[in-house]
Amino acid sequence: MDNVCFNHRINLVVGNPFMNTLDTEHIFQVKNLSYDYPGNIVALRKINFTIGPGELVALVGANGSGKSTILKLLDGLIFPTDGELTAFGQVLSEKVLKDGYFVADFRRRVGLVFQDPDVQLFSSTVWDEVTFGPLQLEISKDEVVSRGLEVLQLMNIAHLKERPPYLLSDGEKKKVSLASVLSLHPQVLLLDEPTAGLDPQSQGNLIDFLLQWADKGKCLVFSTQDLDTVEEVASRVIVLGTEHTVLADGKPEEFLFDPDFLLGANLIHVHAHRHKELTHRHPHLHGHQH
Amino acid sequence: MVVTEELCYAPGILQKLDPRGKLSTFVLFIVITGLAQSLWILAIILALILALSFLSRVPLGFFLKRILLFIPIFTAVIAIPALFITPGKPLIDLAGKIIITEQGAHTAVLLVMRVLDSLSLGVLLILTTPWTKLLVALRWFHLPSLVVAILGMTYRYIFLLLHTTNSMFLARRSRTIGSFSGGENRRWLAQALATTMAKSQHLSEEVYLAMVARGYRGEVFILDELSLRRRDFLWITFALITALILLWGIHL
Secondary structure (H helix, E strand, O other): OHHHHHOOOOOOOOOOOOHHHOOOOOOEEEEEEEEEEOOOEEEEEEEEEEEOOOOEEEEEEOOOOOHHHHHHHHOOOOOOOEEEEEEOOEEOOOOHHHOHHHHHHHHHHEEEEOOOHHHHOOOOOHHHHHHHHHHHOOOOHHHHHHHHHHHHHHOOOHHHOOOOHHHOOHHHHHHHHHHHHHOOOOOEEEEEOOOOOOOHHHHHHHHHHHHHHHOOOOEEEEEEOOHHHHHHHOOEEEEEOOOOOEEEEEOHHHOOOOHHHHHHOOOOEEEEEEEOOEEEEEEEOOOOOO | OHHHHHHHOOOOOOOOOOHHHHHHHHHHHHHHHHHOOOHHHHHHHHHHHHHHHHHOOOOHHHHHHHHHOHHHHHHHHHHHHHHHHOOOOEEEEEOOOEEEEHHHHHHHHHHHHHHHHHHHHHHHHHHOOOHHHHHHHHHHOOOOHHHHHHHHHHHHHHHHHHHHHHHHHHHHHHOOOOOOOHHHHHHHHHHHHHHHHHHHHHHHHHHHHHHHHOOOOOOOOOOOOOOOOHHHHHHHHHHHHHHHHHHHHHHO
């Protein structure tokens, strides 16, 4: 196994034609990007944005607005139907991602955590999960073991090392999902609905962790519908509308306190709810205007 | 399922062995079982299996239940006709019309014993070896990494799909008053199967993307952390000597 795995390690920097043209100013540049799912189902229409190093970007939008699709596009898992997407100055296309040098380097730099942990966790044990990524990128065996142990400690899940993922609680699955990507030591972390399905304490712990992680100058792009998480984590918000276009792009404070805008983007709602003895209806935005 | 996982890590004799040595010796015993023509040889192998399961802290009832459940289903169908159609010396004569011959009885019992021994060896191997270690052992024996990965994921996701299917049954029951006809049940079952298949297809596409996102490029690399120790060499020596004795017994 050792011979199979590690004897033909790729030197990812020396001799890599893509590395010479790396754009370190912009991580992602999205120009007039459209994406349709099979059957002409529109997911995104002519969206534009640029993401730079150190940014903490929240993708916000109603169900089906295309948040998860953007994350998959940014991770080079699917490709635009129209328009252009570049990562580190290199156009992301199927052809480019077949290049061994570029794909290995790209996967080291960018990590995606899927929304559903049962999709993310496909290995037989937690240890296999956290070592899967580094092993596929042909990192040395000692380094793989070191990284695996490091992320288990970091996420406080060392006691789960030999457990199969299907026996874990939802909160534990989320932690293992994140650990499985952190072991790649990515510069950019893409998270699809990271706080969905978590209890309040686990949500708080996750937010603490993400802020600590981002403190190291790394880039974070996450999709969410939880405006509290946006306010606590993001330095920038990209709002997607139900027409699959970018409605707004800017600092969170520019949008989070504008009920008319949030109502229009389907991010808050008018509904009946209780305040002690009083039941009434108005735009409902927890933690902000009420 | 949880019991199986616990047994893999119980402090028994087989659990302490390297899966490669265990896998190879168990396969050897399965081959000998297939070659054996004598019921005595098969009885000795069964006794050895039961002794090993006892020393590996596998509860006898749990172990036997897993094996004996399959014997009548899969073997009896083949073995029972052999009782009547094999020519030979009559053993039981039912009014001169139905005759069970000695050779027929021997053939039927031999078949059942072979299946019993082979199945017991397979079940004991799985009960005392974590699935992941078994996969690493298979990989070590040069089974293609893609096949090993598929085996691993099948095991991983079969429980998720089972859970989904179970939830569908519960959801149906929660909305049901009275009983359905056989036709209605079959129709619902067909719909449930189609839905589960569609869900599993979507899941497989998403899992593939999750693998690609973490660097999968057509070949799965796994961490080989196995090591052969003194007790593994002792086990392999014991197994080889036993195998030679059994083979000698077969040729007598």
